[in-house]
Amino acid sequence: MKWRGIRADTKEIVEISSTGKLISDIRVIEGEATGLPWISAGWIDLQVNGIAGYDFNGRQATLEDVEGVTRALHGKGVAAYLPTVITGEFERMRSGLSTIAQACRSGKFAADSIVGIHVEGPYLSGEDGCRGAHPREQVRDPDWNEFLRFQDAAEGRIKMVTLAPERAGAIPFIEKLVAEGVVVAIGHTMASGEQIADAVRAGATLSTHLGNGSQTLLPRHPNYIWHQLAEDRLWATFIPDGHHLAPPVLKAMLRAKLDKAILVSDCVKFGGMKSGRYESLIGAYVELREDGRLCTVENPDILAGSAYTLDRGITNALLYSDMDLSDAIDAVSYRPAQVLGATSLGRLEEGASANFTIFEMDDSTRALTIRETVVSGETVYRHPIV
Numbered sequence: 001m002k003w004r005g006i007r008a009d010t011k012e013i014v015e016i017s018s019t020g021k022l023i024s025d026i027r028v029i030e031g032e033a034t035g036l037p038w039i040s041a042g043w044i045d046l047q048v049n050g051i052a053g054y055d056f057n058g059r060q061a062t063l064e065d066v067e068g069v070t071r072a073l074h075g076k077g078v079a080a081y082l083p084t085v086i087t088g089e090f091e092r093m094r095s096g097l098s099t100i101a102q103a104c105r106s107g108k109f110a111a112d113s114i115v116g117i118h119v120e121g122p123y124l125s126g127e128d129g130c131r132g133a134h135p136r137e138q139v140r141d142p143d144w145n146e147f148l149r150f151q152d153a154a155e156g157r158i159k160m161v162t163l164a165p166e167r168a169g170a171i172p173f174i175e176k177l178v179a180e181g182v183v184v185a186i187g188h189t190m191a192s193g194e195q196i197a198d199a200v201r202a203g204a205t206l207s208t209h210l211g212n213g214s215q216t217l218l219p220r221h222p223n224y225i226w227h228q229l230a231e232d233r234l235w236a237t238f239i240p241d242g243h244h245l246a247p248p249v250l251k252a253m254l255r256a257k258l259d260k261a262i263l264v265s266d267c268v269k270f271g272g273m274k275s276g277r278y279e280s281l282i283g284a285y286v287e288l289r290e291d292g293r294l295c296t297v298e299n300p301d302i303l304a305g306s307a308y309t310l311d312r313g314i315t316n317a318l319l320y321s322d323m324d325l326s327d328a329i330d331a332v333s334y335r336p337a338q339v340l341g342a343t344s345l346g347r348l349e350e351g352a353s354a355n356f357t358i359f360e361m362d363d364s365t366r367a368l369t370i371r372e373t374v375v376s377g378e379t380v381y382r383h384p385i386v
Contacts, residue, residue: 001377004029005039005358007348008329014039018354021112021376026350037371040329041346042079042355044336045310046160046237046262047118047209049084050269056083058269058281061096066103070110072272074381076309077370079355080115080345082160084266087121087134088281090146097154104157112376115342116159119150120208123163123170124188129215130164131188133286133296133304142173151180158182159340162208164189165199178203183339185237186228188213193227200233206339207236209266211253212244216301229256235339237264240313240320241306243293247320254321262339263313263331268305270294280304311359311368318366325361333357 054068187208337346354377373381
């Protein structure tokens with residue numbers, strides 16, 4: 001198989017060939033770029049809760065949910081992702097993890113696109129604001145035996161855990177996770193600077209949706225957002241949907257993290273749905289507004305995830321920050337692959353996974369149109385010709 005386009009990183013016109021699931025050749029072509037799409041390593045989203053009515057965090061996640069999310073993400077340029085299972089009662093979380101694992105064994109579309117599972121909670125702060133839409137009655141202290149049962153249900157696929165380092169027992173828990181090859185992220189926390197430093201020393205390497213999952217009012221300084229921004233050993237994910245972080249805040253935070261900034265969607269099942277009020281297992285009742293803001297009805301200041309996907313996030317990052325196209329694509333491909341330790345992903349190089357996102361960009365609005373998504377050398381989405 002062969003694909004031709006303009007590399008988003010080097011701006012060279014290339015023809016990329018694959019053999020099986022890997023890139024076998026990349027050839028630079030001389031010629032006119034007019035009419036050619038952009039091509040990049042396949043995009044990776046580290047935080048996806050659902051989309052288009054499909055949900056990993058419903059009362060009973062199904063194989064249809066996993067396939068539905070995967071196919072919808074392919075249409076948005078996402079080649080690989082981490083399904084995200086969030087705080088809840090043990091059996092609901094266990095069931096969701098088991099269903100995702102079953103889908104990965106099925107040999108269908110989800111198998112090559114799911115590169116691990118992200119468990120966000122339940123070991124988070126119980127404080128209002130910090131816990132976000134996570135149910136207060138279900139957040140709890142880390143429990144290693146419980147996590148092992150989660151990992152058993154996931155058949156070893158839990159690759160990332162987001163937790164609050166101030167919870168009792170969190171530091172030794174982090175050490176055990178890291179020893180098992182699990183990426184530890186700090187999130188939904190009100191940890192002190194010392195507690196954050198302890199978590200990093202124990203092996204935490206990432207901040208989950210930094211700037212969110214926090215109290216609505218904070219001391220100017222110090223606070224847990226500044227501490228994480230200033231911690232050079234921490235990567236950080238950001239939700240660039242225009243609602244989680246105001247444009248000037250996103251711009252400043254991306255400047256602070258530079259090449260350790262990663263863009264995620266945090267998309268939930270309401271992504272792509274009509275505006276209105278919906279019942280949700282997470283957050284009770286939520287409202288999706290016409291401008292795309294998704295918040296809890298009880299407290300509109302509390303967001304309930306995002307209704308946008310990475311393509312829209314890249315556009316916003318280009319509009320609101322100093323990022324150029326190469327930098328923004330790096331933040332959804334190479335950098336998340338680095339965090340995961342997935343060295344075959346996020347790169348356009350011979351021998352790397354044949355995952356590509358092929359797209360066009362409007363020069364004035366920066367809006368992206370996905371033309372084709374390729375996973376393991378196979379086209380899983382192609383834009384319909386009108």
